[in-house]
Amino acid sequence: MNILLTGSSGFLGSRLCTRLKNHDVKKLIRELSLSKESDNYIYCDNLSCFNNKLAFSNVDVLIHCAARVHIMDDTSTNPLDDYREVNTEGTLNLARQAVEAGVKRFIFISSIKVNGESTQLGKPFKFDDQRSPEDFYGQSKSEAEEQLLQLAKDTGLEVVIIRPTLVYGPGVKANFASLLNLVSKGLPLPFGCIKDNKRSLVSVDNLVDLIVTCIDHPKAANQVFLVSDDNDVSTNEMVQQMAKALGKSQWQVPIPTACYRLVGKVTGKEDVISRLLGSLQVDITHTKDTLGWKPPQTLEDGFKQTANAFLQSKLKD
Numbered sequence: 512m513n514i515l516l517t518g519s520s521g522f523l524g525s526r527l528c529t530r531l532k533n534h535d536v537k538k539l540i541r542e543l544s545l546s547k548e549s550d551n552y553i554y555c556d557n558l559s560c561f562n563n564k565l566a567f568s569n570v571d572v573l574i575h576c577a578a579r580v581h582i583m584d585d586t587s588t589n590p591l592d593d594y595r596e597v598n599t600e601g602t603l604n605l606a607r608q609a610v611e612a613g614v615k616r617f618i619f620i621s622s623i624k625v626n627g628e629s630t631q632l633g634k635p636f637k638f639d640d641q642r643s644p645e646d647f648y649g650q651s652k653s654e655a656e657e658q659l660l661q662l663a664k665d666t667g668l669e670v671v672i673i674r675p676t677l678v679y680g681p682g683v684k685a686n687f688a689s690l691l692n693l694v695s696k697g698l699p700l701p702f703g704c705i706k707d708n709k710r711s712l713v714s715v716d717n718l719v720d721l722i723v724t725c726i727d728h729p730k731a732a733n734q735v736f737l738v739s740d741d742n743d744v745s746t747n748e749m750v751q752q753m754a755k756a757l758g759k760s761q762w763q764v765p766i767p768t769a770c771y772r773l774v775g776k777v778t779g780k781e782d783v784i785s786r787l788l789g790s791l792q793v794d795i796t797h798t799k800d801t802l803g804w805k806p807p808q809t810l811e812d813g814f815k816q817t818a819n820a821f822l823q824s825k826l827k828d
Contacts, residue, residue: 512534512535512571512572512573512726512727513533513534513535513537513569513570513571513572514534514536514537514570514571514572514573514608514726514813515533515536515537515538515566515567515570515573515574515614516528516531516536516537516539516573516574516576517538517539517555517558517573517574517575517576517577517605518575518576518577518578518636519536519538519539519540519576520540520542520813521576521577522540522678522680522683522684522715522717523576523620523678523715523719524576524747526575526680526715526716526719526722527719527722528691528821530546530719530720530723531723533812534815536551537550537552537553537555537566537570538551538553538629539549539554539566539577540553540555541554541555541556542554542778544621545816546820547701547755547788550614551765553565553566553678555630556748557601558577558597558600558602558604558605559596559597559600559601559604559775560604561601561604561605561608562608564608564611564612566608567608567609567611567612567614567712568612570609570612570614571614571615571616571619572614572616572617572618572726573605573606573614573616573617573725574618574620574722574726575605575617575618575619575620576599576600576620576653577601578597578598579593579594579596579597579598579648579651584749586778588753589649590647591650591651591739594647594648594650594651595651595654596605597651598648598651598652598655599651599652599654599655599658602619602646602655602656602658602659603655603659603662605617605775606659606662606668606670607662609668609719610662610666610668611665614668615668615669616668616669616670616671616726616727616731616732617659617668617671617672618667618673618722618726619655619656619670619671619672619673620660620673620675620717620722621650621655621656621672621673621674621675622648622652622674622675622792623636623653623674623675623676623711623737623791624644624645624646624648624649624652625644625649625652625656626640626642626643626644626793627643627645627649627655627672627675627792627793628645628646628785628786628791629785630785630790630791630792631666631790632707632708632709632792633709633741634792635711635792635793635794636680636737636791636792636793636794637737637793637794637796637797638734638735638736638737638794638798639797640704642657643659649817654749656672658714658791659672659713660672660733663700663733663809669731669732669733670732671725671731671732671733671734671739672734672735672736673718673721673722673725673736674735674736674737674738674793675713675738676710676711676712676713676716676737676738676739676791677710677711677712677713677714678712678713678715678718679712679714679715679813679814679817680714680715680716680813680816680817680820681715681816681817681819681820681821681827682820682824683715683817684770685821690714690749690750690753691753691757691817691821692769692821694757694759694761695759695821695822695825696751696755697759697760697761699762699763699764700750700761700762700763700764701763701764701765701766702747702750702764703721703744703747703763703764703765704747704765704766704767704768705732705745705746705747705768705771705787705788706745706746706747706748708744708746708788708789708790709743709744709745709790710743710744710745710746710749710791710792711743711791711793711816712739712740712744712749712792712813713738713739713740713810713816714740714806714808714810714813714816715762716740716807716808716811716813716816717740717806717807717808718738719805720751720804720806720808721736721798721802721804724802724804725802728802730801730802731801731802732799734797736795736797736798736801736802737793737794737797737798738793738795738798738806739793739794739795739806740806740808740809740810740813741799741805741806742809743792744810746787746788747763751809752783752810752814753814753818755811755814756811756814756817756818756819757818757821771784771788772784772788773786800828
């Protein structure tokens with residue numbers, strides 16, 4: 512199978528490259544020097560302006576992982592336009608050129624933020640729920656999805672949309688890494704009362720496995736798939752799993768959730784507190800039933816793999 516991959520140097524893309532070793536993979540990259548080393552590296556500094564027919568030549572499937580990701584404390588003067596330029600216009604630019612070149616399938620890595628920011632406990636997002644993004648990142652991804660599906664109807668391009676939840680794994684950054692680092696210190700943590708929420712997570716290996724499944728699965732065409740480890744956990748349970756994976760004992764202080772909400776209101780960080788206390792669940796029944804797929808890695812094994820990589824990195828520091 513001939514594949515064109517974007518975002519190959521990222522957290523997900525680099526892991527995906529390892530799984531695609533048996534395929535002929537061309538990669539759109541932003542490193543100009545690297546693009547001169549091999550015909551399989553194609554320089555692309557701006558997705559919305561990219562125009563290179565050779566990049567799409569003999570390509571069967573395009574896997575689009577590159578994106579302008581969600582940025583905390585964004586300093587852009589017009590963030591929505593910036594997100595749209597990459598995530599919407601850039602995506603559609605690639606898709607249109609793929610159509611012209613006769614590419615059969617376009618796999619778009621979207622985001623659960625297209626569905627929204629939170630769910631009521633026990634009422635997970637489903638694949639056919641109405642899109643309801645609440646931030647610019649989610650909006651740009653939602654608009655890309657809508658236009659891709661219309662392009663599929665107009666041209667016959669097979670579009671596959673995958674909306675991951677929070678992705679973790681070896682080398683993970685941001686909030687998950689910060690919490691893992693905190694748990695690794697073995698100190699008492701104030702999450703003892705955060706037991707009544709549930710969050711869906713997905714290991715990077717489970718996400719990669721789903722993407723690979725969608726490369727040539729006949730039933731994947733023009734579908735939207737939600738993905739998780741299929742094992743939702745509360746904040747309290749997540750910390751317990753991290754501690755177990757790190758080989759640390761863990762005592763969680765039972766601070767009432769009302770105290771968190773008060774702190775959030777006083778500090779202006781109510782959105783942060785809401786994510787800590789709230790739920791975000793997805794129902795992956797449609798994904799499993801349509802593709803005959805299930806996550807090959809358990810949440811426990813995913814956490815252990817992530818913790819081992821974290822500990823190894825600490826030894827090198």
